[in-house]
Amino acid sequence: MTAATEPAPLTPRLRPRHLATTLLALAAVAAGLFLPGDLDRDARLSLIAVVLAMLGWIGTRLPESVVALAVVLGLVLTGTLPEEALFLALGSELVWLLLSAFVIAAVLKDAGLAERLIAPLLVRPLRFDVLLLALTLAVAATAFVLPSTSGRAALLMPVFTGLAAAMPDRRLIKPLALVFPTAILLSAGGSLIGAGAHLLAAESIRAATGLQVGYADWAALGLPFALLSCLAGTVLILALFTPGSLRRSLIAAPAPAAVAPGLAARQRRIGLVLAAVVGLWLTAGWHGIGMATVALIGALVLLTRPFTPRRTKEMFRAVDVELLLYMAATVLLAQAMTRTGADRWLAGRALAVLPDSLAGSLPVVASLLAVIAVLAHLAITSRSARAAVLIPAVALPMAGLGHDAALLILVAVMGTGFCQTMTASAKPVAIFANAEPAAFGQRDLFRLALPLMPVVTVLLIGFALAIWPAQLAALRG
Numbered sequence: 352m353t354a355a356t357e358p359a360p361l362t363p364r365l366r367p368r369h370l371a372t373t374l375l376a377l378a379a380v381a382a383g384l385f386l387p388g389d390l391d392r393d394a395r396l397s398l399i400a401v402v403l404a405m406l407g408w409i410g411t412r413l414p415e416s417v418v419a420l421a422v423v424l425g426l427v428l429t430g431t432l433p434e435e436a437l438f439l440a441l442g443s444e445l446v447w448l449l450l451s452a453f454v455i456a457a458v459l460k461d462a463g464l465a466e467r468l469i470a471p472l473l474v475r476p477l478r479f480d481v482l483l484l485a486l487t488l489a490v491a492a493t494a495f496v497l498p499s500t501s502g503r504a505a506l507l508m509p510v511f512t513g514l515a516a517a518m519p520d521r522r523l524i525k526p527l528a529l530v531f532p533t534a535i536l537l538s539a540g541g542s543l544i545g546a547g548a549h550l551l552a553a554e555s556i557r558a559a560t561g562l563q564v565g566y567a568d569w570a571a572l573g574l575p576f577a578l579l580s581c582l583a584g585t586v587l588i589l590a591l592f593t594p595g596s597l598r599r600s601l602i603a604a605p606a607p608a609a610v611a612p613g614l615a616a617r618q619r620r621i622g623l624v625l626a627a628v629v630g631l632w633l634t635a636g637w638h639g640i641g642m643a644t645v646a647l648i649g650a651l652v653l654l655t656r657p658f659t660p661r662r663t664k665e666m667f668r669a670v671d672v673e674l675l676l677y678m679a680a681t682v683l684l685a686q687a688m689t690r691t692g693a694d695r696w697l698a699g700r701a702l703a704v705l706p707d708s709l710a711g712s713l714p715v716v717a718s719l720l721a722v723i724a725v726l727a728h729l730a731i732t733s734r735s736a737r738a739a740v741l742i743p744a745v746a747l748p749m750a751g752l753g754h755d756a757a758l759l760i761l762v763a764v765m766g767t768g769f770c771q772t773m774t775a776s777a778k779p780v781a782i783f784a785n786a787e788p789a790a791f792g793q794r795d796l797f798r799l800a801l802p803l804m805p806v807v808t809v810l811l812i813g814f815a816l817a818i819w820p821a822q823l824a825a826l827r828g
Contacts, residue, residue: 393431394691400426401693401744404684408736415736416673419680426687436686440679444643445550449675451646452544455628456497457669458653460506461661462618476601479523480589483530486514487585490531491538491578494545495570496625499671500734503535504779511786519600526592528790529799532779533584533771537807540768541577543569543642547678548738552764555685555742559756562827566632566642572822576765576814583806584771584799591798621658624649674735681739688743710752717762717815720749724766725808734777737767757823762815769807772800 390398400422407418426432440446477485490507497503511531515524539545543553543566553564564572589598628649632642654663687693709715723745727737746763750756770777774784774793784791 390693390696391691393687394693394696396426396429396431397687397691397693398696400431400684401688401740405740405744408733408740414673415733416677416680419677419684419739423680423683423687426683431691432683432687436683440683441676443554443679443682444641445554445682446675446679448544448550448643448646449547449678450670451643451650452497453499453670454650454666455625455646455653456499456506457666458621458659459497459625460669461659461666462614462621463509464618464621476603478598479593479600479602480598482514482602483526483585483589484582486530487534487538487581488578490534491541491581494535494538494542494577495629497544499674500535500539500546501778501782504532504782507531507535508782508786511783514602515790517602519602520597522594523597523600523602525791525795526588528783528786529588529592529795530585532777532783533588533799533803534581535779536770536777537580537584537768538577540580540765541570541574542566545577546768547674547735548764548767549573551678551681551685551735551738552742552760554682555747556757556760558686558689559747559750559760562757562823564757564826565635567635568826570633572761572819573765575818576810577768579810580768580807583810584803587799587803587806591802592795617658621653624652624658677735681735684739685743685747688747693743713754714812714816716749716752716754717759718812720745720759720762721766721808721811721815724763725769725804725811727767728770728777729772734767734770738764741767755820755823758815758819761819761823762811765814766808766811769804771796771803 403425404418404422407413407422408415411418423432423437427434427437490503493503493507497506511528514527518524518527540549543549543564549569553569556562556564628645631638631640631645635642635645653659654666659666720741724737724741727741728734741763742760746759747756750759771780773796774781780796784796
């Protein structure tokens with residue numbers, strides 16, 4: 352048999368990246384086992400688990416959920432976490448909230464409600480710059496009813512396609528396309544359900560400080576920052592990618608597609624249920640019904656015939672079970688760091704390295720954490736994975752230096768919202784980068800990220816020092 356016809360080897364070749372990851376994992380285990388004696392066994396294993404999870408997320412192509420579940424199972428099998436904790440996490444409020452939100456999103460998508468919600472923007476011709484700013488606010492509003500950034504991107508793609516067809520000049524398609532993923536990603540910070548990372552952060556804040564951050568509380572904390580970030584991104588897109596002569600171009604609304612009377616009535620009914628769900632979330636402090644329970648009630652109502660003609664089984668297929676398992680696993684990973692005292696041990700070591708004047712300075716600590724959080728997307732492409740790493744391994748140890756854990760967790764998770772540097776950095780970016788008509792490429796993303804990254808970082812530091820401490824103090828009463 353000639354070399355050209357020899358079959359490929361059955362065993363895949365070990366790539367240098369995989370070899371390096373394996374060696375680093377072995378080194379991490381060895382280093383963890385030989386850490387100083389003042390760290391007990393469970394804390395050592397928790398630290399090893401976090402490092403192994405980070406290596407798995409960064410250095411392998413394994414799904415984030417598989418890595419997280421494997422690490423958590425290791426903690427359970429070694430007795431670091433009780434077996435009951437694993438199953439309690441799978442039945443937590445966070446998991447039920449996400450499950451219900453995915454069902455609600457599936458009903459919205461089936462009814463074409465995303466296009467209907469944004470249609471009021473297009474009832475009359477608008478200047479292009481005004482249209483982009485209004486579109487930014489409309490996209491931001493979708494974060495309050497849809498549970499994931501990639502889901503919002505898929506739902507809003509038809510809106511982009513319709514608007515792109517109405518552009519009087521092809522040069523306007525690029526800034527239009529860039530606004531969608533930028534607004535989707537940065538606006539998510541304003542809503543508790545805008546990204547799974549926020550639910551993880553809220554649970555971590557509750558575990559670390561006892562502070563319960565609800566739907567309205569998160570909006571009060573995150574919405575001003577999210578809106579300023581979104582608008583800053585849109586202004587930069589207009590300045591960098593829109594020819595000056597075209598910024599005031601009038602954009603005529605595309606002809607609205609005919610909507611069957613039955614579908615229009617169904618959309619109105621769904622809109623009323625959504626309004627009721629959001630209203631109950633906002634008033635949770637008055638009636639005492641939890642977010643997950645409200646979402647579950649809304650999902651069950653929307654699964655009935657007046658709201659969807661599809662079978663219930665079809666709608667439940669839209670539930671991202673992988674994300675549910677991943678979120679449960681990452682919550683357990685953060686809990687292990689807190690329960691075993693590994694986070695406090697890390698804080699003590701950080702205190703020994705940093706000069707007292709810097710370790711005790713909130714501006715220094717908040718600025719350092721903000722920079723780390725904003726840059727983290729260059730190494731960890733999943734937003735939830737970034738939060739799962741930054742909260743137990745960076746934010747909580749920094750809080751151990753004498754700072755408010757809730758504040759630093761908030762800084763860490765809000766910083767993870769910036770991920771527009773590369774096409775692979777976030778799914779919404781990839782979705783719109785591959786849209787038809789072709790709109791933008793990697794060079795355009797770099798051109799936008801270069802000025803937007805410092806703007807978002809400065810905003811994050813400003814809120815951490817001037818806005819959020821007072822708000823968190825008010826929430827504590």
